[in-house]
Amino acid sequence: MRSFLQLFLVLVCGLALGAWAAWYSVQRNHGFGALNIGVWTAWPSAGDVNSDPYTRAKVAAEGEVPLGAAEGLAFHATQDEQGAPLRRECQYDISGQTPLARLWTLTAHSLEGEVLFRDNNTAASIVSRNLSRRPDGSISMQIGKTVAHSNWINLDGNGPYQIVIRLYDSQLGRASDVSETTMPTVRLLSC
């Protein structure tokens, strides 16, 4: 009787632990197949038929349609350079060089992946060709509720969010070496 009870306990605990571990590893920012550059993380295999089981499970569970190899690559940032979570009530400076791509976009998304909007119809998003650049070709922009000089993404509200840079028509992370690649830095200006 006692060994039967023990067996039952072992099975229940094993089931719970296994299910929890599966749920946890399929979370948005799991490390399997991840490509990290600074605060940015991409999953190059997400748009690939040979992706790892964790990435596949994540894509299926969230019902995503990831960018394919010839389309582009999405980099996600949920933290600033200091490691603090990005918050909608704060102002951030995003500057530096972006990897080689035909074009890229920068968008604020909720952690669940919804696009964040301002005034119900303007998405908190910017397309690279509409940006003004520094003489060396690098970019400098600000995201937050305080009006900034140029390249400003208007965002208000509260709570954590993520910034996604999508590089289109870029071979980064698939065919090319990423060790020399730089992504912009994300610095907290004020809260």
Next chain:
Amino acid sequence: MLSFKRLIYLASVTLLVAGIIHILVVLLIPSYAAKDAWAKLGSEDNFWKFKPISSAGRNKIAIPLLDPAFDVSACRFDLTDAPLKVQANGNLAFWSVAIFDRLGRNTYSFNDRTAIEGQLSLIVVNAVQLARLRKDQPDELKESVIVEANQGQGFVLIRALRPDASWKPITDAYLANASCEKFDFEAQESSG
């Protein structure tokens, strides 16, 4: 009372069970996810025709992480009915096409620069249909990208860049005129 040895034994068995369950759950999620991309797209009338899944940056269907700078249309197909022919004409700042299988895996993608003549013309076939196509390729397919898909069901996505609001009529027209049809071998053979 439990002996120490017995406790260690039970703990290891628990971990073993947990490990097996973990692997099983992760591997089975793609087959059993109730809200995967296919299921979400199924709420629209987009079988063998393109329907927008986002417009003006707003998701019509709750597919996460879509780029608001793009207008996206999707079309579901089933190769057991017929091969798929996708066509769209016009010039955009950027477009890309992706083919997904039933499980939401991206099996093939290309963009306006990697397309033949920069135009969107695509045929998706299964192995049997491909063999037939190779035997007697219709002239009209000379400039099409031909892709073999191993699964019957799937969906095609066209992403059209809208660099700013003034492009909206252009991307809308491009997507509205995009066709997602059954490709008819018989009609091709009788006309040729």
